[in-house]
Amino acid sequence: MSCTHMLCLPAIILILSIFRLTYCEVKKFPLLMPNVYPNRDELYLCTPVRVVDQKSFYIVGFEPNATMNVAHHMLLFGCTSPGTTDEYWDCGEMAVAETDSNLRKASPCAEGSHVLYAWARNAKTLELPEDVGFQVGKGTAIQYIVLQIHYSKKFPDGVTDNSGLFLMYTEEPQNKLxxxxxxxxxxxxxxxxxxxxxxxxxxxxxxxxxxxxxxxxxxxxxxxxxxxxxxxxxxxxxxxxxxxxxxxxxxxxxxxxxxxxxxxxxxxxxxxxxxxxxxxxxxxxxxxxxxxxxxxxxxxxxxxxxxxxxxxxxxxxxxxxxxxxxxxxxxxxxxxxxxxxxx
Missing domain, CATH: 2.60.120.230 (Jelly Rolls)
Incomplete structure (x- = not known):
């Protein structure tokens, strides 16, 4: 994978000090909003991460980094191609003209939309069962991962947000997809x-x-x-x-x-x-x-x-x-x- 700035995943991952029962190494990848400013009520924002083409990864857990007083809900999509490759964009179903004109409007996925995870109301970390993982990258239709956050309320001037998810993943193949x-x-x-x-x-x-x-x-x-x-x-x-x-x-x-x-x-x-x-x-x-x-x-x-x-x-x-x-x-x-x- 790579982050929205297209850095290679190994350069920014954090190694977790945990192992699954299969003893594969589990790592953590931060997929967070890049200090966005929700400039109106009921705004949906998306940010993408591109998966490294030459490898398959297996997502085995999701750790939220958000609170319900900031984010109404979050969705994580797997996409063949994202709505755009911008750092972030307006991805609401009801994008309106008053939105910042510099912010592109597009769906989370332009092609191959898969819901991978959803969060709301201060839900806790989810770890998948033993040997189970979401396969992304090489050999799959998921070449991008897109985080969507619904912000209910406009933020005060000067206040930004980096809510999102930490993705727990391994490169060890899982036989239960x-x-x-x-x-x-x-x-x-x-x-x-x-x-x-x-x-x-x-x-x-x-x-x-x-x-x-x-x-x-x-x-x-x-x-x-x-x-x-x-x-x-x-x-x-x-x-x-x-x-x-x-x-x-x-x-x-x-x-x-x-x-x-x-x-x-x-x-x-x-x-x-x-x-x-x-x-x-x-x-x-x-x-x-x-x-x-x-x-x-x-x-x-x-x-x-x-x-x-x-x-x-x-x-x-x-x-x-x-x-x-x-x-x-x-x-x-x-x-x-x-x-x-x-x-």
Whole structure:
């Protein structure tokens, strides 16, 4: 890898005094914002790092260097090519004309977007299981790593920020390669209602994935987010296995999944966010600001002696256009109460 100034990774890494159970050397790489100045509310900024072309690296952990009073959330993307190669840029979905004219506007990735990690609400360090790592660099579609930070509030004049992540990595090949599947929902939430935002999709690749961690994300209206894997028997009956369930307003870190059963070709993945707008008199749409909402369930998994899924996202239009119970979705035995209750 190299930092945003295109220095070679060995010149700037810090060697950790820890070893994984496989006894491979683990090193730490700082991917931090280059003292940026968020000059307006609801600003999304991205900064890239280019991976050294001649080598493969395996990311085995993520150490946040941020607090929720500064950063609303962070996302880490793997890209074939970044939105730009600028030191940093405006990468919000809703870039506006008032943004500093010297700041380019672009998506996090121009090509080959993969979510590798997500952070919010003072989540703690994540270390992957033994022999599991995200492969980046040579032999992969991930040639750049891009950090995105959502800053909710404009900074005072003269105050800058270098929040970000320390990436724990090794050059020792890992035989279990990690991936992340993001289940997300669009649509809108009516005023004074409890609304279910739901998504589901089928695994259509001849691979077996092993789930090991999950993360939930909403803004202020989220009460429960739940995720499931679904198998179907020969009679067409769905069997729902709970992967994870949480109050999304608690620390939005990755937690161990409830059920580590393998998920294979033909199985489905599904997620629901229960949103409570009983005290809100306006419609709330899905969008990037604190006035909007989001419904995301991140599933982190590994494959053994294989490559991760090509499918990176599982999304639907959401309410009022999509529900689990809609005719044609072929879902039955829906765990309606369990999916929306923390009991």
């Amino acid at each position: 990690a991936g992340v599947l993001l289940l997300g929902v669009g649509g809108f939430i009516p005023p004074r209602s409890v609304t279910y935002m739901e998504t589901a999709c089928q695994i259509e690749e001849d691979k077996t994935i092993h789930p090991f961690a999950y993360r939930t994300h909403t803004h202020s209206l989220g009460r429960v987010v739940s995720g499931y894997s679904i198998t179907t028997d020969k009679n067409g009956n769905n069997h729902w296995k709970l992967l994870g369930k949480r109050d999304p307003l608690t620390a939005q870190m990755f937690y161990p999944v409830f059920d580590r059963s393998p998920i294979s070709y033909g199985d489905r993945l599904a997620a629901r966010c229960t949103m409570d707008s009983m005290e809100r008199n306006r419609v709330t749409k899905v969008g990037p600001t604190n006035k909007d909402e989001m419904c995301n369930f991140y599933l982190m998994y590994y494959v053994e002696n294989d490559t991760p899924l090509k499918m990176k996202y599982c999304t639907t239009e959401g309410p009022p256009y999509y529900h689990w119970f809609d005719e044609g979705n072929a879902l039955n035995n829906i765990p309606d109460r369990e999916a929306s209750s923390l009991d």
